[in-house]
């Protein structure tokens with residue numbers, strides 16, 4: 001079966017050997033991403049449902065505008081053979097999101113939509129530091145950790161949210177220094193995100209997706225960690241392990257569901273734990289892509305504090 005990842009690969013290839021189309025593509029993506037980042041700055045409060053719906057509408061308008069502009073400027077730039085090759089592939093992938101790119105009729109449309117929309121989730125990874133976060137929540141913390149830094153038997157929900165994001169951020173930084181590990185994990189998560197977003201859309205129940213996450217951990221992530229064991233052995237995982245231990249004390253049961261496997265699964269565990277939350281920006285972005293629209297999330301207080309930004 002052909003997947004959307006394969007289409008993205010095909011589009012990249014077609015653009016690589018078509019410099020004029022690639023230049024058009026690049027310029028429109030850059031403008032679109034800029035607009036999405038500016039939009040996110042205007043709508044910073046995820047607890048405001050009306051504002052979030054407006055954000056979705058405006059984000060949709062930016063994608064629509066980018067796609068139309070691309071059609072106008074790039075539709076004559078591809079050879080008939082290239083268009084035929086692309087059409088033959090993309091029309092075999094199910095799903096409304098890919099279907100929308102196929103209907104555009106110009107190779108590169110899927111990559112364009114994906115690149116413009118992903119500016120949203122990239123923009124969200126602006127976690128400063130665990131220290132700053134704990135200081136911010138000290139007034140609400142019920143377990144004492146945020147004020148005393150003495151590790152309690154179990155973290156309160158706010159501290160649980162803080163240490164989870166800190167772990168995920170640390171994991172990102174570690175992985176960024178190991179390109180092969182990073183790209184292999186990316187492939188594992190690309191498929192998994194589709195599956196998890198579909199489950200979140202259908203049930204809205206975080207516990208329903210734990211089997212999918214366990215599978216991903218047992219098979220996908222472990223395989224990457226084993227394959228690149230030598231490369232990973234050269235990385236400094238001290239802080240990653242400390243934060244992994246701290247997250248064992250999380251009060252979020254969906255997060256700790258597989259906590260006893262984290263040390264064995266290795267790098268990728270933090271991201272996998274994070275995907276348990278429906279308000280996670282990656283899951284949100286993927287749900288919108290699959291459903292065409294994002295259902296209004298019902299975030300808890302701690303999710304409101306930690307989601308999006």
Ligand SMILES: [Zn+2]
Nearest residue numbers: 141143156159
């Ligand atoms: Zn606390």
